[in-house]
Amino acid sequence: MPLLNRRQFTGLVSATAVAPLLTGCQSWVGPTNQSATADSNGWLSADDIKQVTALPNIAKQDFPVEAYGAVADGQADCSAAISLAIAACSQAGGGRVVCAQGVYRTGPVHLKSNVELHVAKGAELSFYTDPSRYLPAVFTRWEGMEMMGYSPLVYAYGQDNIALTGGGILNGNADADTWWPWKGKHSERDWNYYPEQDQKPARMALFAQAEAGDPVASRQYADGSFLRPSFVQFYSCNRVLIEGVTVTQAPFWLLHPVLCEDVTVRGVTCHSHGPNSDGCDPESCNRVVIEDCIFDTGDDCIAIKSGRNNDGRRINKPCENILIQNCTMRAGHGGIVMGSEISGGVRNLHARHCVMSSPELERAIRIKTNASRGGVIEHIRYQDIKVGVVRDAVVVNFYYEEGPDGDFMPTVKDVEIQGLSVQQAKQAFVLRGFPDNPVSGLTMANCEIFQAESMGVIENVSQIQLQSVSVNGKLLDAGQFTSA
Structure with missing residues (x-):
């Protein structure tokens, strides 16, 4: 089977869709930026890196999530409305999906090519903490190892030209009772501990599978494994912008671009004091x-x-x-x-x-x-x-x-x-x-x-x-x- 690369995937990656492809996955092949320049030793300077890192180019049309049924009252489930807005934006050639004002309760948000999720100042995306909301499993990387796991709260796989912007808040709502206890016991922290929800057995099993070179499709670590998802993970994407937002109360790592080309993170506030934050x-x-x-x-x-x-x-x-x-x-x-x-x-x-x-x-x-x-x-x-x-x-x-x-x-x-x-x-x-x-x-x-x-x-x-x-x-x- 030929090596897996990002062009083999379009849209969202679920356990069912990805399983037959991952068996032969050995290495990643991505595009190169031919416009980059180098010094006499072959290394890009700081200014060169800034100059050649490409930004996304998003169409100037807006898709307010309210037009697709969202109610920003902190109570209504806006998940379906946000997904519909993203789909409509993508089908129209791209643009901004706008959360303008208020608290939007939601499950995982999956971005598509040419879409900018804009969380304006005064708006908050407030994520549910029920783990079942983050199924089915997706192709992800956890502590440096590929696996099928819970969806990150904001996720994209194999997409181009994507952005997460605005002056608003992304709140994962993780705390001592939700997500963080999966870390297990810690002498210096005050999150709760539930022995039946300890990540350690699954973590050790994943390490063993990765060391053995087991196919990624066989590394199933979602429901019942207690491996916390990253907050924002863009995987194998090109031209990524994360700008202006505040990201807080994360289950795990906050911003986690993986195997991406041209990533800009600008003016973001990351505030989370949980385990592995x-x-x-x-x-x-x-x-x-x-x-x-x-x-x-x-x-x-x-x-x-x-x-x-x-x-x-x-x-x-x-x-x-x-x-x-x-x-x-x-x-x-x-x-x-x-x-x-x-x-x-x-x-x-x-x-x-x-x-x-x-x-x-x-x-x-x-x-x-x-x-x-x-x-x-x-x-x-x-x-x-x-x-x-x-x-x-x-x-x-x-x-x-x-x-x-x-x-x-x-x-x-x-x-x-x-x-x-x-x-x-x-x-x-x-x-x-x-x-x-x-x-x-x-x-x-x-x-x-x-x-x-x-x-x-x-x-x-x-x-x-x-x-x-x-x-x-x-x-x-x-x-x-x-x-x-």
Whole structure:
């Protein structure tokens, strides 16, 4: 059977429709942007990424959901009306499906090519929390592994030219009683725990199937599996825009573009403090711009990903040509993060002019991987990152979860941090390589950590270059990064 690619799918992907096609799925093939330019080393600059990342072109005609039966009173079920409006918009060649004012109760929203879902200021999409509303299962990626699972709350597969815009709110209504308890017990969180609803058995079964290379169609993890869906997931789509909305109370990851080309996330507020409430997780995407956003999350603010372990290597698609700029990070496990599902690699990322600060921000710059993930992380540039309060300033950790137990050593190289300013940290650094595979290829210039309780943890580090880098007013030299 030929390799599966996004052109083989039109419309929504259900378990019934996709099962016969997925058996032979081995890798993803997507279009390339021939207009991109590169520097003398073959890498796109930050400005080039901004210039060549294509935006959707949406027809200038509106389809108010009220015209299809929606009642925005916070009580009526608007699911059918929103679906009808999207279908009519698509059939008419595209345009905006508009939620103008009030609270629209809904189940999952599935977008189609050339359609912009516009949630205006003063409007709220309020999603039901009954899991049965998110069936039938769809083709999705969960913690870096492909499976058939609950539909994301906003979903599109294999669509072109789509957008989610406006000044309104998308509320997943997840809380200590709904969605979040599926995470299982957690000593530091206060969501409820129901043993019969713990995700752990299904999670471990999915890991085992992915490692064994089982066909994706056989990985059925919807009803009864308790694997929470992403909030917004656009899978294998081209020319995607998410702009202006506030996304809150998510079951799982908030914004999750997967295997997409030309993604722009602009002026979005991500606010959710539940388990695994990552803000924006581009996974195996090419040409991504994330700018002017606010992140206040229960997990990583931005996490760049490319598949987990065997599944990531099977698909073998890096996340590349990424620009992150002018964003604000508050609470979170990490500000700008790579990993941990990183087996396909990350290359050519530029992060600049960002501000981070919160007593609940655990790390500012974070790379997390291990010897089961593998993958190559290369040509990473941080410039002008201003941090107020944080626990750990700079983290490169090869011991995340499985640590050295694996046959796929991580590679991190050509990472430059310029103009990092940190006012207050508990630890300046957490740099943990393996004895036979140390952290290397890190360059820091014109960086200052004004107050740090300690230098932190430095294990198995080599080939660090420093220029005008100080902690607590004292200049550092590379010798101080010799393994303790």
